[in-house]
Amino acid sequence: MHDTKHAVPLISLRGVSLIYPVLSVAEASLRRDVVRKLVGGKVGRDRSGGVAVQALDNINIKIEEGERVALYGHNGSGKTTLLRVAAGVYHPTRGDVSISGRVSAMLDISMGMSAEATGRQNIRLLGLHRGIPRKDVEAIIPDIEEFSELGHFFDLPIKTYSAGMTTRLAFAFATAIEPDVLILDEWITPGDASFIARATQRMAEHAARARILLLASHAIPIIKQVCTRVIVLEKGRIVDDGDPESVFARLEAA
């Protein structure tokens, strides 16, 4: 399913649906579950929760080398879920996913970093977790240090950072590892104008190397600047798919 060799990058989702359980506090008690089963379902009639969310509904997408794709849609439309499926972190309840190429994903601001560790230590941790050899990680640290513009904060625990600083660090790492497939979720939200400009520039540089870029964003100007294709999601379904100018024109007309 996930091919980490440098094969021709490709993301393919066929018939992908995803329903995920939302566990309320009442649901998440073993005691309650055991009691309910022992008394044949009579206790716990007031079961609040038991909610399942259909986050994705029959998604069919093929993204090929060179494409720079934006997912556009309201909050809750399924963008983040789709990105997580593409990154291999969520498994669909139905359908097939196939991805080839080295994937780098920035799916949430934490990236799986550790609050007590410093920026530098966290870069090493992120590299370790993604299976990147130690010396390759050391080699990219200077670039990350420079791009993130954290100054001496680079060697302070990330719990002292602002959201913008954490975003800069995470983004710098995600782009520094030369991925074949770069997946970004709303990466510019906590960023200031200067960061957005530099990040967009860095992304354009990366995207220019004919790999795959998949991102979720609300920022139409940046999508128009960076992306070759926009997929619009609504309630977990694809409602439009095409080049940015046409898609946004249709959205505006609607």
Next chain:
Amino acid sequence: MNVAQAFSDILTTFKRFPIFGALAWLDLQERYHRSVLGPLWMAMSLAIISGSFGFLYARILNIDHSTFIPFITCALFGWLYFQNTMTESTNTFIASAGMIKNAPQPLFGYVARVILRNLLVAAHTLPVALLVLLFYGRILDINPISLVLGTLLLIANLVWMATLMGLLGARYRDVPYIVSYILQFLMFVSPIFWMPDMLRGREWYAEINPLYHWLSLVRDPLLGISIPISSWVFSIASLVVGGVFTFFMFAKYRRRIAFWV
């Protein structure tokens, strides 16, 4: 349920073992980072409990301390390892939630992380047991082969239990409390502060306790006693039954872990 994927998950964990070993090591570094005693804490804990309980209960039970203290120290060494692993196991996946949701790695790797981390901690406490044995002149009684085999068998049992507890703990949020309650109770009904041969004859209610057997695997070789056949049999049986059951649970619920944590 996808058995092939679960199998592949476990195999990939072995292939990528260094990653999870490094994470276990970093976990400990972070844990001890701002602490005063650091890794000495566990060792001191073992020394203090076995010292204080040891002398007191030796008097109460009217047993010579040269018999009782080595016994209690070795039993407690095994027990603390078991207790720490079980306590942490409920958080196996929850504690790694950030990593699970950001980059794909085999989920069994996070079980490996917990097991290895606790093995490292146990290694810190072993010197205390060895020093006690040395002091009482019993260090040469240690049976190294049984010790290695017995320890491996205990670890193997802990692997499936940690996986199962991790799944339960990720799904049900009261599991850590349940486990902690059970552990407290087990500490008293298991042969840690009392010796098995103090029971008149074979008592089924003592031997029905898995820890009666699992503790033997580590305690007895250290004391130079041979591990009872019944304990070997029980421990291998528990490994097979527990291991198979947990494997199927893992196969069934593996894909949901990312949503539960």
